[in-house]
Amino acid sequence: MFIKRKDILLAAAVLAVALLCYVGFRLSAGADPDRAVLTITVDGEEYGTYSLAEDQQIEINGTNTCEISDGEVRMVQADCPDQLCMHQKAISGSGGTIVCLPNRVVLSVASDSEPEVDSITG
Ligand SMILES: [Zn+2]
Incomplete structure (x- = not known):
């Protein structure tokens, strides 16, 4: 033994x-794109929230256009003079922000670290 x-x-x-x-x-x-949500803020006010699971283009206030594609968000059009927002790194479900300072447009994806309330789906 x-x-x-x-x-x-x-x-x-x-x-x-x-x-x-x-x-x-x-x-x-x-970083689940099915659950990640893009929040768009204009001038400090919430403009809308969008699921990263759905590919789409979103026109923001007539000044900016962002695109959700393959669970990533990027700015694809902007009328700001610096165009910096269009060169910012795409954000995905793991969280991040894209800011267009001249137009006061903020795209942010909340990371999935916060506890989810399952009863919402029920
Ligand atoms: Zn910009």
Whole structure:
């Protein structure tokens, strides 16, 4: 009756790696485009909220147009003089913001880290 300590350690290591992979996957899956929501704010007031799961173009106040595509949001048209907003990195379900300072347009995606209230869907 001799249990090989090495075998137990190996099994534990395999389990630990599997668990880490699972947790890592779950964490990265937190950026779920089906649940992420784009909030558009103009001049500090909420303009609208849009699901990242739905590809669409949104005209904002006649000054800017943003596009939701493949769960990412980018500014595709703007009449501001600097055009900086159009060069900002696309934002996705993991969170982020695109700001058009001259037009006071803010696109923001809330990260999925906040606890969801499941009863909303019920
Ligand atoms: Zn701009």
